[in-house]
Amino acid sequence: MDEFSFIDAIKPSYYKQSTLIKGIGDDAAVIRSSANDLVTAVDIFVEGVHFKRETMNAFHIGYRALAANLSDLAAMGADPAFYLVGIVIPKSWSDSELKEIFQGMKELADFYQMDLIGGDTVSGKQLTISITVFGYCQKEKVRFRHTAVQGDVVFVTGTLGDSCAGLHVLSEPGEYKNQSYFIKRHRMPSPCLSFVKELQQIPRVTLNDISDGIANEAIEIAQASDVSIHLEEQKIPVSKEFSQFPKELQHKWKYFGGEDFEILGSVAKEEWPLVKMAADRTNTQVTEVGFVTSTEMDAGNVYVHKQGRKVKLDKNGYTHLK
Amino acid sequence: MDEFSFIDAIKPSYYKQSTLIKGIGDDAAVIRSSANDLVTAVDIFVEGVHFKRETMNAFHIGYRALAANLSDLAAMGADPAFYLVGIVIPKSWSDSELKEIFQGMKELADFYQMDLIGGDTVSGKQLTISITVFGYCQKEKVRFRHTAVQGDVVFVTGTLGDSCAGLHVLSEPGEYKNQSYFIKRHRMPSPCLSFVKELQQIPRVTLNDISDGIANEAIEIAQASDVSIHLEEQKIPVSKEFSQFPKELQHKWKYFGGEDFEILGSVAKEEWPLVKMAADRTNTQVTEVGFVTSTEMDAGNVYVHKQGRKVKLDKNGYTHLK
Numbered sequence: 001m002d003e004f005s006f007i008d009a010i011k012p013s014y015y016k017q018s019t020l021i022k023g024i025g026d027d028a029a030v031i032r033s034s035a036n037d038l039v040t041a042v043d044i045f046v047e048g049v050h051f052k053r054e055t056m057n058a059f060h061i062g063y064r065a066l067a068a069n070l071s072d073l074a075a076m077g078a079d080p081a082f083y084l085v086g087i088v089i090p091k092s093w094s095d096s097e098l099k100e101i102f103q104g105m106k107e108l109a110d111f112y113q114m115d116l117i118g119g120d121t122v123s124g125k126q127l128t129i130s131i132t133v134f135g136y137c138q139k140e141k142v143r144f145r146h147t148a149v150q151g152d153v154v155f156v157t158g159t160l161g162d163s164c165a166g167l168h169v170l171s172e173p174g175e176y177k178n179q180s181y182f183i184k185r186h187r188m189p190s191p192c193l194s195f196v197k198e199l200q201q202i203p204r205v206t207l208n209d210i211s212d213g214i215a216n217e218a219i220e221i222a223q224a225s226d227v228s229i230h231l232e233e234q235k236i237p238v239s240k241e242f243s244q245f246p247k248e249l250q251h252k253w254k255y256f257g258g259e260d261f262e263i264l265g266s267v268a269k270e271e272w273p274l275v276k277m278a279a280d281r282t283n284t285q286v287t288e289v290g291f292v293t294s295t296e297m298d299a300g301n302v303y304v305h306k307q308g309r310k311v312k313l314d315k316n317g318y319t320h321l322k
Numbered sequence: 323m324d325e326f327s328f329i330d331a332i333k334p335s336y337y338k339q340s341t342l343i344k345g346i347g348d349d350a351a352v353i354r355s356s357a358n359d360l361v362t363a364v365d366i367f368v369e370g371v372h373f374k375r376e377t378m379n380a381f382h383i384g385y386r387a388l389a390a391n392l393s394d395l396a397a398m399g400a401d402p403a404f405y406l407v408g409i410v411i412p413k414s415w416s417d418s419e420l421k422e423i424f425q426g427m428k429e430l431a432d433f434y435q436m437d438l439i440g441g442d443t444v445s446g447k448q449l450t451i452s453i454t455v456f457g458y459c460q461k462e463k464v465r466f467r468h469t470a471v472q473g474d475v476v477f478v479t480g481t482l483g484d485s486c487a488g489l490h491v492l493s494e495p496g497e498y499k500n501q502s503y504f505i506k507r508h509r510m511p512s513p514c515l516s517f518v519k520e521l522q523q524i525p526r527v528t529l530n531d532i533s534d535g536i537a538n539e540a541i542e543i544a545q546a547s548d549v550s551i552h553l554e555e556q557k558i559p560v561s562k563e564f565s566q567f568p569k570e571l572q573h574k575w576k577y578f579g580g581e582d583f584e585i586l587g588s589v590a591k592e593e594w595p596l597v598k599m600a601a602d603r604t605n606t607q608v609t610e611v612g613f614v615t616s617t618e619m620d621a622g623n624v625y626v627h628k629q630g631r632k633v634k635l636d637k638n639g640y641t642h643l644k
Contacts, residue, residue, distance in 0.1 A: 021359060022466065025546070027397040027531060028363035028457075030464050033355040037343060040439075041350035042454055044408040046446040075349040086366040086408075086452045117362075120452075124368040130408045130442075130452035132364055135350075142352050144344065209349060224347070 029117035036136040039078035047127035055170040060187040062104025070191035071261035075209035077143035078135030088124035148225035150294035152266040161253030198278035213256035233306035351439035358458040361400035369449035382509040384426025392513035393583035397531035399465035400457030410446035470547035472616035474588035483575030520600035535578040555628035
């Protein structure tokens, strides 16, 4: 199949977004301006680095890649609208597998009324998918990571470490409880878009999506906001059968594993009940996991409180006693 | 250098576009809406497929990759504004080479007042650059490829085949006339943005950029517009010393070589003088190379007229006598 037939095969038969003037079929796509801000990000996924054929089929590769991007939109408080896909295709991938990759993206895109509006397909040695997403956000309701302040409640959606647990289940065959749950969390993560949308009445919420582990994301918020974030070990939410895995792996996956695409946030104490209500309305688990302080000396740091001790958390996965 | 230091190294110290609310430094970039349409496209460039280290240094790889994307914006009649860069980095590329790639993009971006607003850097086996560009265009002044009609003048900017000639000069060492000219055309193509901007007073101009050779681009216009395009062999513009290359290569490069990033267009006969004036004002060479007809039987076809004969041109590079 040549590039043109391939584009024909994945080209949408109609577009859902009313602001789209031109989708696939010219040198570029054209989007009419609207009252909202446009939010955009790109992510690249490489075979052997971000996914393996042994643990993900083509459909899930596409699904998960778009889910990761949508998680970025969720973390900005944006509603997804469009996506562009650049793909590097090695000879070892069949036409039907490639269509499955796009089908995986389409399943998620259709759910969120997103349009595929363009892309580029080229040949190469390593399957590589570059997705650019576009979303809309009401002006002044974009959720940045630099807005956390002292006294905030720190919260997290869902449970952490499940995606890594799922990969472990797929890579190390054995007897596991809740096996299909963990596998699904790895292959088909759910971006927290509906929950984030329900937060719109709250004037200030600081959000980051957990793509690289809560440690990393908390440090990003702490640094951008010039505050310290304190996490309470026993409050970090994990799923029911998470304790079946070795303690060391639990710790690693929970803090540094990432790819759960849950949301880490911080909000003023008085708005915390509103966050819980938003979670209830969208059937989202939300857990208070810590608090924010602000002293000049400590700005940009993240601490885990555990059995009366305070441990500093580092980006790279090491923890130093303090 | 880790990802964070690398991002710090390439992060702009300030942004030029007034519609940008947030650039690099959060989960996504935020663009405020304006009165204009937003035009966007993605292109992927892969080492060994689109460029080789033997013929392009890091600076030129970046420069040329962004130039190719800007050419898409030119073909839509858009003014460049932003770009996102996803990059897959193999271990064999040094930090200073990577910075040079971004420097190459920045040189061109600065010239057009574009802002780098985000990206993703990951590791992989093959250097791969994915660029998403964003441009602005006045409503109703977007230049599509489906608007050519019978009686139109077909024109082309610059000279064709030079980029292929440049690659030939670099790959097959020898004695060539105008060597540095051809090499520059290959390594640092100029997107026709200023020329296209000067066409704004013309109500209808059909444009495609010549990324895959004039044959391909003419066929795209012919098919999208449901017309036939006729090119006159002796009018196709080539550069002064182009005739030094073997006749067969000249033919191949001129029609199918591509990557000159010139513009192929069609416009009503009465507006043709305005196109020539726009070219004069922007110091752009523009040449009338053919005309458009429209008969039901022939829609979507492209013909080359040569010494009284009419030859049908195919996408894949073959020509069939008719």
